[in-house]
Amino acid sequence: MNDLRRYLIEEAIEDFEQGRLTRRDALKMIAGITGAAIAAQTLEARAQAPAPAAPGPAKSAYSVPANDPSVVAAAVAFTGSDGQLRGYLARPAKNGSYPVVLVCHENRGLTTHIEDVTRRVAKAGYVGMAVDLLSREGGTSLHDYESIPGILSKAPPERHVQDFASGLSYAKSQSYARADRVGMTGFCFGGGVTWRAAVALPEMRAAVPFYGLPAPAADVPKIKAAVLAIYAERDERINANIPAIEAAMRDGGKTFRKIVYSNSEHAFHNDTGARFNPVTAKAAWDETLDWFDKYLKT
Numbered sequence: 001m002n003d004l005r006r007y008l009i010e011e012a013i014e015d016f017e018q019g020r021l022t023r024r025d026a027l028k029m030i031a032g033i034t035g036a037a038i039a040a041q042t043l044e045a046r047a048q049a050p051a052p053a054a055p056g057p058a059k060s061a062y063s064v065p066a067n068d069p070s071v072v073a074a075a076v077a078f079t080g081s082d083g084q085l086r087g088y089l090a091r092p093a094k095n096g097s098y099p100v101v102l103v104c105h106e107n108r109g110l111t112t113h114i115e116d117v118t119r120r121v122a123k124a125g126y127v128g129m130a131v132d133l134l135s136r137e138g139g140t141s142l143h144d145y146e147s148i149p150g151i152l153s154k155a156p157p158e159r160h161v162q163d164f165a166s167g168l169s170y171a172k173s174q175s176y177a178r179a180d181r182v183g184m185t186g187f188c189f190g191g192g193v194t195w196r197a198a199v200a201l202p203e204m205r206a207a208v209p210f211y212g213l214p215a216p217a218a219d220v221p222k223i224k225a226a227v228l229a230i231y232a233e234r235d236e237r238i239n240a241n242i243p244a245i246e247a248a249m250r251d252g253g254k255t256f257r258k259i260v261y262s263n264s265e266h267a268f269h270n271d272t273g274a275r276f277n278p279v280t281a282k283a284a285w286d287e288t289l290d291w292f293d294k295y296l297k298t
Contacts, residue, residue, distance in 0.1 A: 002156065002157060003157075003192075003213055003216075004152075004153070004157050004160075004189065004192050004193075004213065007189065007192060007213045008033055008107055008149040008150075008152065008153045008189065009033055009153075010237055011107060011149075011188070011189075011266075031150070032146070032147050032149060032150020032151065032153070033149060033150045033153040033154075059271050060116075060271040060276075060278065060281055060282070060285075061278070061282060062120050062281075062282065062285055063116055063120070063271065064116060064119035064120050064122075064123050065119075066115070066119070068119065068123065069093060070092065070093050070094075070123055071090055071091070071092065071093060071119050071122045071123055072090065072091050072092075072093050072122075073088065073089065073090035073091075073115070073118065073119050073122065073128075074088070074089060074090075075087070075088055076088065076089045076170070078166065078167065078169075078170035079166065079170075080135070080162070080163055080166040081162050081163075081165075081166060082136075083135075083136065084135070085131065085132070085135040085136075085163055085166055085167065086110070086131075086132040086135045086139050087110070087129060087130055087131045087132055087135075087167050087170070088110060088114070088115050088118050088128075088129075088130040088132075089118075089127070089128070089129055089130075089170075089171065089174075090115075090118045090119045090121065090122035090127070090128040091122050091126075091127045091128070091174075091176055091177075092122055092123070092125060092126075095176070096176065097176055097177070097178050098125055098126050098127045098176055098177065098178060099125075099126050099127070099177075099178045099181030099182065099183065099292070099296035099297060100126065100127045100129060100168065100171045100172060100177050100178065100179075100181065100182050100183070101121045101126040101127070101128055101129070101182075101183045101184065101185065101292060101296070102129050102130075102131070102164055102167060102168060102171075102182070102183070102184040102185070102186075102194075102197070103117055103118045103121060103128055103129065103130040103184075103185055103186065103190075104130070104131070104133075104160075104164065104184065104185070104186030104187070104189075104190030104191075104193045104194055104197075105130065105132075105133065105140075105186070105187070105189075105190050106187050106188040106189050106190055106267070106270070107148065107149045107152060107188060107189035108140075108145060108148055108149075109132065109133070109134050109139075109140030109143070109148045109152075110130055110131070110132035110133075110134070110139075110140045111140065111272070112272075113270060113271070113272045114130050114187075115130065117130075117185075117187075118130045120285070121185075124289050124292070125297070126183075126292065126296070127171055127174065127176065127177045127178075129167050129168065129170070129171040130167075131163050131164050131166075131167040133152060133155070133159075133160050133163055133193075134148065134151055134152070135163070136155075137151055149189075152189065157192075157193070157196050158200075160193045160196070161193065161196050161197050161200045161201075164184070164193070164197050164201075165197075165200070165201060168182060168201065168203075180203075181205060181296040181297070182201070182203050182204050182205055182296075183204065183205060183206035183207060183208070183225070183292050183295065183296050184197055184198065184201075184204060184206075184207050184208075184225075185207070185208040185209070185210065185288060186209055186210065186212060187210045187211070187212075187267070187269060187270065188210070188211060188212065188266065188267055189212075190209075190210075190212065191209035191210045191211055191212015191213070191230075192209070192212040192213035192214075193212070194207050194208070194209040194212055195207070195209050195212055195213070195214050195215040195227075196215055196219075198215065198223045198224075198225045198227060199215050199219045199220075199222045199223055200222075202222070202224050203224075204224060204225040205224070205225055205226065205295050205296055206225055206226050206227075206228075206291055206292055206294075206295035206296055207225040207226070207227045207228070208227075208228045208229075208230060208288045208291055208292070209227070209229055209230070210230045210269055210284070211230060211231055211232055211235055211238045211266050211267070212229075212238070213238065213241065214229070214241050214244075214245035215245070217244055217245065217247075217248035220245075220248040220249060220252045220254065221252050223249075223252070223254055225255075225295075226254075226255035226256075226291070226294075226295045227249065227254065227255065227256050227257075228256075228257050228258075228259070228287065228288065228291040229242075229245070229256070229257070229258045229259075230258075230259055230261070230269075230284050230287070230288070231258060231259065231260040231261070232260070232261055232264035232265050232266055232267075232268050232280070233260055233261060233262045233263060233264055234263075234264060234265045234266075235264075235265060235266040237266070238266060239260070242258060242260075246258060259284070259287060261277075261280040261283065261284060262280075263277070263280070264277045264280040265277070268280050268281055268284075269281045269284055269285070
């Protein structure tokens with residue numbers, strides 16, 4: 001079992017324990033990854049009774065509506081390594097040449113929230129390129145919420161990274177893109193993909209993974225990007241990986257900074273989820289844009 005697949009299972013258990021998934025939905029999600037019998041055993045062995053779910057959040061102050069006149073955004077199709085892929089591309093409406101920032105979705109696919117984040121990237125002066133990692137399966141919109149983690153888990157991490165390499169090639173082919181300035185951000189599962197893309201794409205100059213499973217220490221020497229890793233204080237499962245990746249980045253002489261936001265939980269940036277924290281989400285997005293400005297606009 002690869003580390004991203006294990007991550008998806010653990011996240012489903014955590015969501016059940018904290019009341020964000022019913023037992024039925026958690027079993028369905030884990031079964032999509034492991035099979036029904038193992039799913040039941042896993043949930044019984046690991047999960048406790050769920051706490052009540054938190055109320056729904058307010059919208060982020062950074063949210064950019066699809067009709068914002070300062071941004072041009074649309075669904076796109078492009079050629080992948082073995083067929084057509086889907087994505088979402090956003091850019092500033094003003095004529096110019098802009099660095100590219102790849103955006104990787106969570107374990108729920110290319111949702112309207114991730115499209116919003118991609119427009120936020122564009123509003124900040126970048127070409128935002130999100131890739132639907134369920135393209136081969138018909139796209140995110142064809143699948144229900146609980147089945148998507150299982151679909152994602154069945155593809156090797158290398159496929160996800162290759163799809164972003166294809167998305168990057170497409171974005172770089174646009175006349176308004178600066179091919180020599182490339183960054184990436186991703187959230188939860190997408191944070192893990194961001195780490196792995198930083199390993200595989202030497203042209204990447206900056207990466208900002210949000211609470212993502214880090215790359216294996218053995219792969220750190222391949223990273224060329226300056227990495228800003230965003231974490232939440234109450235995200236013990238992911239935070240347990242910080243010491244090893246911090247040491248590997250330091251020992252490898254890599255540009256690395258981590259920020260652990262207090263009073264925050266995993267997925268605190270997602271303003272469509274119950275764990276959204278508007279204060280730390282704003283602070284983290286400000287730091288993200290500062291990081292990209294420093295390494296992509298100079």
